[in-house]
Amino acid sequence: MSFAVIQTGGKQYKVSTSEILKIEKIESSEGKTVEFKNVLFLNDDKSTEIGNPNIQGAKVEATILKNTKNKTILVFKKRRRKNSRKKYGHRQPISLIRITKIFAKNGKLISEAKPQKKLSKEIVKGDKERKKQILEAQKNKQESDKKIAKRVKKIDEKKKPLKTKKK
Numbered sequence: 001m002s003f004a005v006i007q008t009g010g011k012q013y014k015v016s017t018s019e020i021l022k023i024e025k026i027e028s029s030e031g032k033t034v035e036f037k038n039v040l041f042l043n044d045d046k047s048t049e050i051g052n053p054n055i056q057g058a059k060v061e062a063t064i065l066k067n068t069k070n071k072t073i074l075v076f077k078k079r080r081r082k083n084s085r086k087k088y089g090h091r092q093p094i095s096l097i098r099i100t101k102i103f104a105k106n107g108k109l110i111s112e113a114k115p116q117k118k119l120s121k122e123i124v125k126g127d128k129e130r131k132k133q134i135l136e137a138q139k140n141k142q143e144s145d146k147k148i149a150k151r152v153k154k155i156d157e158k159k160k161p162l163k164t165k166k167k
Contacts, residue, residue, distance in 0.1 A: 002111045004102050005041035006060050012040065015060060015099045018113035025093040028064055034097065036060040042102070044110050057105040062097040070094045 003016040009024025026034060039058040042049040049055055069091035077086045102110045 002042075002044045002102060004039055004043070004058070004060050004110075006036045007038040007040055008036055015102075017099050017102060017111045018116070019099045020065065021062075021097050021099070022070065022094045023097060024095070025067060026064060026095045026097075030064050030066055032064055033100070034062050034064060036062065042104060042110065044104070049105065055105050057107065059103045060099060061101040061103070062099045065096040065098055067093070067095050 001016060003014055005012055005014050007013075008026075011024070013021060013023065015021065028034060037054075037059045039055045039060060040051045040053065042055055042058055049058070051058075070093075072089040072091050074087065074089050078084065098113070098116065100113045102112075104110050
């Protein structure tokens with residue numbers, strides 16, 4: 001499986017195709033294609049390239065899925081014995097991206113993502129319902145197995161001759 005290590009927003013990410021990442025916000029609209037030319041490391045199934053510090057000509061393409069904010073981080077400051085407390089939150093702006101293509105330094109395509117399956121509420125709901133039905137069927141099977149085991153045990157007890165104590 002091929003992957004690359006890219007640098008964006010002051011952080012480094014190990015990425016492979018069709019992977020969805022949360023990165024620092026990119027000033028571009030949703031659905032646009034973005035190129036990351038700051039590639040530090042490339043690994044193909046056959047070869048490995050290490051940059052010094054970057055690999056010239058190598059790039060990673062991604063599409064922006066969503067520009068949003070991350071989870072709230074609570075900041076709580078307290079000065080002890082002074083009855084002084086301060087609480088506020090912060091939501092860091094992020095971009096959700098999907099890696100589509102990885103190119104080597106000579107422009108050769110290393111790997112490409114398959115087309116993304118469109119998820120709708122109906123598909124997700126159907127998958128959840130299917131999982132529920134499978135779990136319910138497994139529970140019913142376990143219960144019926146237990147009942148059968150109890151019946152077999154009762155029948156075996158009836159067939160055994162009663163042991164009496166000899167005096």
